[in-house]
Amino acid sequence: MTADPQFRRLARFVSPADRGFAAIVYAGSILFALLIVALFVELVLGSWPSIVKFGPSFIWNSAWDPVNSKFGALPMIYGTVVTSLTAIALAAFVGIMAAVFLADFAPRWLAAPLSFLIELLAAVPSVVYGLWGLFILAPFVRTAIGPALQHALGWLPIFSGPIYGVGLLTGGIILALMIVPTVTAISRDVIAAIPRDLREASASLGTTKWETATRVVLPAARVGIFGACVLALGRALGETIAVTMVIGNRPEISASLFAPSYTLASVIANEFTEATTSIYISALIELGLILFLVSIVVNALARLMIWSVRGSGA
Amino acid sequence: MRNQHLGRRRIYATLGTLLALCCAALGAAALLAILGYVVVQGIGVINWTFLTQLPTPVGVPGGGVGNGILGTLIIIGIATAMALPIGLLTGIYLALFGRGSIPEALRFLSDVLSGVPSIAIGLFAYAVLVAPLKHFSAFSASFAFMMLMLPLLVRTSEQAIRSVPQTVREGALALGMSNFRATWRIVLPTARPAIITALLLAIARVTGETAPLLFTAFGSQFWETNPNSPMAVLALQVFNYAISPYPNWQAQAWAGAFVLVFAVFALSLGARLALRRAMRGFEA
Amino acid sequence: MSSSTTLRINSATFTDELLATNDLSAYYGVRKAVGNVSIVFQRRAITALIGPSGCGKTTLLRCFNRLHELSFEARVEGTVLLDGEDIYVNDADPMAIRRRIGMVFQRPNPFPTLSIVENTMAYGGRGLTRAEKFERAERALRAAALWDEVKDKLKSSPLRLSGGQQQRLCIARAIAAEPEVLLMDEPTASLDPIATAVIEELMASLAEQFMIVAVTHNMQQAARVSDVTAFMLADETGVGRLIEVDETAKLFTKPADRRTEDYITGRFG
Numbered sequence: 001m002t003a004d005p006q007f008r009r010l011a012r013f014v015s016p017a018d019r020g021f022a023a024i025v026y027a028g029s030i031l032f033a034l035l036i037v038a039l040f041v042e043l044v045l046g047s048w049p050s051i052v053k054f055g056p057s058f059i060w061n062s063a064w065d066p067v068n069s070k071f072g073a074l075p076m077i078y079g080t081v082v083t084s085l086t087a088i089a090l091a092a093f094v095g096i097m098a099a100v101f102l103a104d105f106a107p108r109w110l111a112a113p114l115s116f117l118i119e120l121l122a123a124v125p126s127v128v129y130g131l132w133g134l135f136i137l138a139p140f141v142r143t144a145i146g147p148a149l150q151h152a153l154g155w156l157p158i159f160s161g162p163i164y165g166v167g168l169l170t171g172g173i174i175l176a177l178m179i180v181p182t183v184t185a186i187s188r189d190v191i192a193a194i195p196r197d198l199r200e201a202s203a204s205l206g207t208t209k210w211e212t213a214t215r216v217v218l219p220a221a222r223v224g225i226f227g228a229c230v231l232a233l234g235r236a237l238g239e240t241i242a243v244t245m246v247i248g249n250r251p252e253i254s255a256s257l258f259a260p261s262y263t264l265a266s267v268i269a270n271e272f273t274e275a276t277t278s279i280y281i282s283a284l285i286e287l288g289l290i291l292f293l294v295s296i297v298v299n300a301l302a303r304l305m306i307w308s309v310r311g312s313g314a
Numbered sequence: 315m316r317n318q319h320l321g322r323r324r325i326y327a328t329l330g331t332l333l334a335l336c337c338a339a340l341g342a343a344a345l346l347a348i349l350g351y352v353v354v355q356g357i358g359v360i361n362w363t364f365l366t367q368l369p370t371p372v373g374v375p376g377g378g379v380g381n382g383i384l385g386t387l388i389i390i391g392i393a394t395a396m397a398l399p400i401g402l403l404t405g406i407y408l409a410l411f412g413r414g415s416i417p418e419a420l421r422f423l424s425d426v427l428s429g430v431p432s433i434a435i436g437l438f439a440y441a442v443l444v445a446p447l448k449h450f451s452a453f454s455a456s457f458a459f460m461m462l463m464l465p466l467l468v469r470t471s472e473q474a475i476r477s478v479p480q481t482v483r484e485g486a487l488a489l490g491m492s493n494f495r496a497t498w499r500i501v502l503p504t505a506r507p508a509i510i511t512a513l514l515l516a517i518a519r520v521t522g523e524t525a526p527l528l529f530t531a532f533g534s535q536f537w538e539t540n541p542n543s544p545m546a547v548l549a550l551q552v553f554n555y556a557i558s559p560y561p562n563w564q565a566q567a568w569a570g571a572f573v574l575v576f577a578v579f580a581l582s583l584g585a586r587l588a589l590r591r592a593m594r595g596f597e598a
Numbered sequence: 599m600s601s602s603t604t605l606r607i608n609s610a611t612f613t614d615e616l617l618a619t620n621d622l623s624a625y626y627g628v629r630k631a632v633g634n635v636s637i638v639f640q641r642r643a644i645t646a647l648i649g650p651s652g653c654g655k656t657t658l659l660r661c662f663n664r665l666h667e668l669s670f671e672a673r674v675e676g677t678v679l680l681d682g683e684d685i686y687v688n689d690a691d692p693m694a695i696r697r698r699i700g701m702v703f704q705r706p707n708p709f710p711t712l713s714i715v716e717n718t719m720a721y722g723g724r725g726l727t728r729a730e731k732f733e734r735a736e737r738a739l740r741a742a743a744l745w746d747e748v749k750d751k752l753k754s755s756p757l758r759l760s761g762g763q764q765q766r767l768c769i770a771r772a773i774a775a776e777p778e779v780l781l782m783d784e785p786t787a788s789l790d791p792i793a794t795a796v797i798e799e800l801m802a803s804l805a806e807q808f809m810i811v812a813v814t815h816n817m818q819q820a821a822r823v824s825d826v827t828a829f830m831l832a833d834e835t836g837v838g839r840l841i842e843v844d845e846t847a848k849l850f851t852k853p854a855d856r857r858t859e860d861y862i863t864g865r866f867g
Contacts, residue, residue, distance in 0.1 A: 021494035025410070028403025029420060032464065035400075036423045039461070042441040043434065094337045101334035117342035123582050124348060125522020127549050128571045131556045132348050135355075135564070177344050184341065210327035238431025240525040245557060265433045265525070272440075272529050288437040292430055299429035413670065481707040485768070488663055489721045489775055490697030500720075503711040 040292070047286035049279055058286060064251040064262075066271070071283035073290065075251040079168065079261035083243060084236040086172025086257070087179060092229050094176070095183030096218070099225075102184070103191040104199075104213050115188070122181035130245030133174040138165035138246055141173070146258055161256035166248040169257040174242050179232035186231065186306060190224030191217055227305025234298035238291055240265035264291050349575065356572030359565050365573070369535055369551070372560050379570050381537050382548035389452050389531060390517055392541060393459035398513065401464050405471025406497060412476075420468075428465035435461045436526030443530070450532035452545035458526035463516040470512030474505035507589055514585035518578045524549040548574060616641040616809050617662065617699075617779055622676035624657050624666055631657045633837035634676070637828060639779075644801060644810040646824035646846065648817060650861065653830040654838020655813045659781050662811070663699040664692040680779070697721070699779040700772035700808075705788045706764035708756035708771070715752035717767060721775035738774035741807070742766045743800050762793025769800065773808065780804065782812040786819065798823050817862055821850050829858045 050058065054071060061072020098118065102111050142165030149159045194217050202212040218225070240263075248260020249270055264287045275281045363378050370377030404424075408417050435458050443454035478501050486496035502509075527533070532544040533554065548570055555567035617639040624632040632654040639645050647655045660666040661674055664685060677684045685695045708717050718735040726734070739745040744766040748759070756767055765785060772780060782801075786794040801810060801823050814820050820827050827850070828843040842855045853859045 017494045018492040021492070021497070025403050025407045028400050029407040032400050032404040032468065033420060033423055035461065035464070036427050038442070039427070039430070039435070039438045042438050046437065046441050094340055097334040097337035098341050101331070101338045105331055105334060106338070114338050114342055117345050118338070120579070120582075121341060121345045121348075123518065123578055124345070125524070125549060125571075125574050125578060127522060127524045127553050127556070128348070128352060128575055131552065131567055131571050132351055134556060136347075136351055177348075180341050180344075184338075208323055208327035210330040211323065214330065234429055238429075238433070240431065240433045241553060245553075265431060268433050268437070269525055269528055272437075273532070285437055285441070288431075288434040292434045295429045295431055295434075296426055299425065303425060479707065481703055481705060482709060484665060484668070485701075485703060485707040485771075486709065486720070487668065488665060488696055488701040488703075489771070490693045490695075491720075491722065492693055495722070500709050500711070504709075506711075 043285060043289040043292055047282055047289045050282035050286040053279060054283070058283075059290075062253060064267070066275070066277075066280050069277060069279050071280075073264070073287060075253050076262050076264045076267050076287065077290075078253045079171075079247065080237060080263040080265070082168050082257070082261070083171040083175055083247070083263060084233055086169065087175030087236045088229055088233045090173065090176035091180045091183050091232055095180045095228075095232075096187050096225060098180075098184045099187035099191055100213050100218065103188045104209065104217065115185075118184050119181050121177060122185075124178075126178070126239065126241040127245075129174055129178055129242035133170060133242060133246040134166070137173060138170050141165050141167075141170050141258075145169075150258075157255040158257045161254065161258050163258045164248065164260060166246050167256075167258050167260045168247070168254075171243045171247040171261070171263070172257070174246055175236045175239055178239060178242060179236050182232040182235060183228050186228035187221070187225045190221045190228065190306070193224075194220050223305050223308055227302045227308075230298060230305060231302035234295055234302060237298065238265060238295050240269050244269045264288075352568065352571050352575055355565070355568035356570075359569035360572060364566070364569055368537065369546075372563070375562065377566070379546075379548055379551050379566065379573070381534065381546040382551040382570070383573070385452065385531065385534070385538065385545040385547045386521065386549070388539065388541065389455045389459060389545065389547060390520060392453065392456035393463060393520065394513065394517065396456065397460040397463040397467055397516070400460075401467025402471050402509070404464075404468045405475060406502075408468070408472040409475035410493070410497075424465045424468045427461065428469075431525075432458075432462060432523055433525040436528065436530055439526060439530045450530060450544040451542050452531050452538070453541040455527050455531035455545070455547065456541065458530055459520045459523065462520050462523060462526075466516045466519065467509075467512055471505070471509050474508035474512070475501055477508070478504045511585045511589040514581050514588070518581035518585070521578050521581065522549055522574055524553050615639070616681060617811070618679045619661075620677045620679070622658070622661060622674070622678060624654070624661050625671075625673040625675070626669060627671035627673075630835075630837045632661070633833070633839050635830075635838075635840045637840055637843055639809060639811060640826065641809050642805065643825040644805045644812060644823060645826040645828060646820035647811060647813045647828050647830065648815075648820050648861075649830035649838075649841075650832075651815075652836075652838075653832045655830050656783055657838065658830070659701075659783055659811065659813050662779070662781055663696050663701050665696075665701065667692075697775055698777050699781060700775055700777035701781045701783065702765070702768050702772055702785050704784040706761060706768050708759075708764050708767050710755070710757055712756070713753045714748050714756050714759075714767060717756055718770050718774045720771060723775075734774050734776070735770075738770040739767075741773055741804065742770035743796065744770055760793070762789050762796060765789060765793070765797060766800070769797070769804075773804065777808065780808040780810045782810060784813050784815055787815060794819075817850075821846060829853075829855075829861065831857055831861070 050071065058071065058073055059077065060074055062074040063070045063072045064075060102115050106114060142163050146163035150163065153159045198216060198220060199212055202216040243263050244266040247263060247266055249262055249266060250260040251262045254261065268284050268287055272284050275284055363376055365378060365383065366380040367376065367378035368381055369379065404420065408420060411417050439454045439458035443457055444450055482504060483496060483501055486500040527547050527550045531547050531550065533550050534544050534546045538545045552567050552570040552574065555563040555570065558564065615638050618637065620636050622632065622635045623630060635658060647659065649655050657666060662678060666672050666674060674686060678686060680695065680698060709720060712720060715735055718738050719731045723731050736745065739748065744763060747763060756764060759767060786797050798819065804810060812824065824846045826843065827846045829841045830838050831841050832838050842849065842853060842858045849858065850862055853862065
């Protein structure tokens, strides 16, 4: 008698206890999947009136005028992109350098506590970052960092204009601090996973340890490190509270990094409870939908890159 | 020819290493700076009144975040009660039925969810539980928190169950146990330390979440225990106080931040310690 | 149908069949691991299953307690008869089978979150009072020659025991369920020589109550311990085949098949 495949699978769950068990397990998993699908569906449903009314021009329209029910997301997209790019520029440099140090240079007694401290940065709640950013960092930017940059590089448009303290730069710095642990931790793992023989081969050619790290190991790890940066970028794009507290909340596009601005997440946070008309609410939900879709794309990209280097289980 | 430039290369190497060290130190220093300010600014304001009293109107001295702390506990409690079964069951499914297109699809969905900004999840909770019912509620906040906790719980419970040696599970089945009994009595208890750690870390994650609360729990000035009504939450109070123009409230924001940081760090460290101790017992 | 006839031992001493297979083949997906094995096991005997690595002996063993089907894309063809009934019939309950056919694994696998005594009561025992279950546990631990060593620490963790003690605990756990057959998959492979000797002695006394089928890598162990030996070998396509079955003494002194002779004289494997 040939046992047919279907019998084989069922054979695992023959007793009544097992059938009940299987049912509950299936139910839980289905519920999980349904919740996520429902998330997408609700966001689309909620934004539908706005999508229908404004169409694709929502993305490149720069007027955010609740009174006249004219909504364009461009200033918010600008603010989100600029703060996130600033953040990843800063965090990538600091994070990768830190990862190199922790993976290849730090003695064990130093590497562990230092890594731990950097990882703790990820545990700090967003609102605490915002608080610190608002009362400590923003004044510091206004009184120290800003004037220094303007003094040295004021001819660049990004460092021109009045310095309020809150603005794109402060937002970028806060975001950078929040995502540095992501960059560092993943990059450090990726670097550590680069096989030893590569380093030894380089060392045997008479290079310094630094040269080995920067010219041999980093290039070998670049895909995974890039993935770490993309993942961190994804986190920066969606960050809400800390940025809201230091960005200045003005829906304008300005070339200067010192100018106040607005991000997709901040406008939702600030205006949702005050939104009076349903088209207003729908526009805000559409911003949420944009955030959702962007986060999916960015995260998928990032995980592809990290998996290709580390194997599964990112 | 190589030796000609060795001196210069050594200098670059030293500078480079120093730069890398500074970057690592910068990260650690930033953390200490943040913690330092929170402690310094906050600790003076913390007292029993602060932790147990209701907020007072502007200008009236005293007042506290008692209702916010209570609200945080209630909302996280309900969220955990919802997230744990769903996450655990999904993790069990993935661990038992490992390969195949449906398990892979579930893992993909879990990854998607873990990357969704918390404000978008707040919008989801709003659409499902606030708009139709026409009022804010703590339960909708718990719903949002549940969504935030799920990916972590699913991924870790799958890993925890998978890491129970195959031979232990087979030993249970070979005794004639049903899959249910083998999983419930043998596999899950063995995986329990890891699952508890995951739970503590998930709780630590949502303790500081603020964005979804803005339009789910909404906040309150009073003591509230009914999940069906708006409720004060500590993180939300810190946010509102911080952006207010009143020094008294701003000082309370720092104190509230201190409590939040303390709670989150205690949970994270506690989780890791618990895991390490359990792992040690394992290998005894 | 089967190309080989059922190998049966022609002997007056072994006439009591308990477990038998007929044209049994085991697959992992499309790969055939065990091919057309027909064998009869006698009730009061220790049967050793020997052969080089990869010959399918463990796979064959796991077909007997329906553990094989837990593997990915695992499949079985043919029949396995326990006391005359096919264990793979459509409405057969694998758990009931596994309660009648116990197993001891290659590496000791006590349940880490249960105490020593809880391990020996883990089989379930619906309808038994706690006192009865404890009695069974004590009997099992005595039969596994472990009682004296653990009687003062029944509630402690099994992970504190040595490898040999853990394996005896696993044996006790299996026999506490009072199975009819005890399968042993290289039970002493991970143990030191002294622990190995203890378990080999144990097997002789256990054989009075249970039919034992033991896979072993170690020919000397097979020769020492078993009454009947079955030799398996993978053919050119990698399918494990049963080559010869006979009383141990006969198989090791006067094997009927050339390949058996080559193996036991060490010419390969």
